Amino acid sequence: MGFWRNLFRRRKKQKPEDTDWINVGGVRESVDFRDDEQRRQFVTECLEQAAEASREISQLKGEYALVTAYLTDIEEIEALPEEEREALNNVARRVATLNQEREKYHGKKNRMRDSDYYKMHRQEADVQEGIEKLKECEKYGDLVRQDLKRLDRERNAYSYRRGELEGMLANLKGMALIFLAALAACVVMLLILQFGFQMKTQVGYIISVGAAVVAIAGLWAKYSDADREKRRVDKAINKLILLQNKVKIRYVNNSNLHDYLRIKYDTEGAAALEKLWNQYCQEKEERKEYAEAEAKLEYFQKQLQTRMSNYHITDPDRWINQPGALLDQREMVEIRHDLILRRQALRKQMNYNNEVAENSRKEIMGIVKKYPAYASEILGMAERYEDV
Numbered sequence: 159m160g161f162w163r164n165l166f167r168r169r170k171k172q173k174p175e176d177t178d179w180i181n182v183g184g185v186r187e188s189v190d191f192r193d194d195e196q197r198r199q200f201v202t203e204c205l206e207q208a209a210e211a212s213r214e215i216s217q218l219k220g221e222y223a224l225v226t227a228y229l230t231d232i233e234e235i236e237a238l239p240e241e242e243r244e245a246l247n248n249v250a251r252r253v254a255t256l257n258q259e260r261e262k263y264h265g266k267k268n269r270m271r272d273s274d275y276y277k278m279h280r281q282e283a284d285v286q287e288g289i290e291k292l293k294e295c296e297k298y299g300d301l302v303r304q305d306l307k308r309l310d311r312e313r314n315a316y317s318y319r320r321g322e323l324e325g326m327l328a329n330l331k332g333m334a335l336i337f338l339a340a341l342a343a344c345v346v347m348l349l350i351l352q353f354g355f356q357m358k359t360q361v362g363y364i365i366s367v368g369a370a371v372v373a374i375a376g377l378w379a380k381y382s383d384a385d386r387e388k389r390r391v392d393k394a395i396n397k398l399i400l401l402q403n404k405v406k407i408r409y410v411n412n413s414n415l416h417d418y419l420r421i422k423y424d425t426e427g428a429a430a431l432e433k434l435w436n437q438y439c440q441e442k443e444e445r446k447e448y449a450e451a452e453a454k455l456e457y458f459q460k461q462l463q464t465r466m467s468n469y470h471i472t473d474p475d476r477w478i479n480q481p482g483a484l485l486d487q488r489e490m491v492e493i494r495h496d497l498i499l500r501r502q503a504l505r506k507q508m509n510y511n512n513e514v515a516e517n518s519r520k521e522i523m524g525i526v527k528k529y530p531a532y533a534s535e536i537l538g539m540a541e542r543y544e545d546v
Contacts, residue, residue: 208518250481256455278438292428341370
């Protein structure tokens with residue numbers, strides 16, 4: 159028969175014990191076992207409690223075995239001969255050192271982002287050329303802007319001078335008209351004196367005409383000089399405009415090239431790209447060292463695992479991630495103390511679940527003894543529950 163039937167046969171000669179069932183909603187005395195529904199419900203609850211306790215015990219046993227094996231491993235390690243322990247510690251020391259280097263790398267605050275790193279890695283072949291081109295563009299752009307400002311200042315100066323000359327020419331024209339009007343007035347007055355008053359005015363004509371000629375000649379000379387200077391200024395302004403247009407074309411082309419390079423290298427400028435490149439070079443070297451350290455770490459971890467396997471350690475992998483415990487006796491003591499506490503807690507849980515399972519079995523046995531008419535039915539429920 160099954161487990162429950164064997165249990166009932168073993169317990170048949172024992173005295174029934176009325177035990178309080180702490181995990182069932184009521185007590186046996188409050189159940190009418192002649193009522194089929196109440197009887198089956200109570201028995202089912204007892205069986206479920208026992209099954210749950212059994213499952214919990216199975217899980218706890220596995221964990222208990224692991225903790226015990228871990229403690230046994232500590233005893234095996236501490237019992238190693240001095241030479242073998244020293245050899246084991248040497249390998250563990252290398253593993254611990256390489257672990258510290260890895261943690262130091264991962265804990266670095268100014269590490270380059272992976273996205274920036276791989277972006278620079280893709281452009282590694284021509285990024286230095288790009289930096290130089292960006293620098294040239296920025297330097298040339300500064301020079302062109304300075305030239306444009308200088309040309310603009312010169313053009314403004316020439317434009318101001320042209321305004322002065324245009325005002326001067328207008329003033330000279332006005333003065334010429336004034337002199338001609340004065341000459342005409344003098345001639346009219348002289349004619350009036352000559353024909354109205356029968357006066358001799360030949361000298362007046364000579365003086366008036368002579369003065370007008372001298373004044374007009376002086377004005378003409380100044381006007382000619384100003385006009386020639388104005389034409390020179392106009393030519394200079396036109397030359398500056400052509401030069402500005404040429405420089406502007408260069409500036410626009412340089413700006414477009416600068417924008418293209420910034421888009422190509424996804425950067426704000428030469429300084430930002432150069433900073434990123436320097437970070438990449440440093441990061442590349444560090445990642446190379448990290449990869450080499452990882453390879454060494456894997457090698458020494460395998461060495462540590464192999465050595466511990468030779469010493470009949472149950473699970474060498476446990477010690478790979480905590481080589482410090484092999485090197486520091488205080489850490490080993492802490493681990494042992496923690497494992498002992500864990501094992502005590504597991505044992506307490508196992509004892510409790512054993513008690514729960516035992517109480518459920520006693521409850522069912524008590525029902526069978528008190529109501530033998532339902533023994534076959536209860537035994538059948540137990541057997542079916544056990545099969546499930």
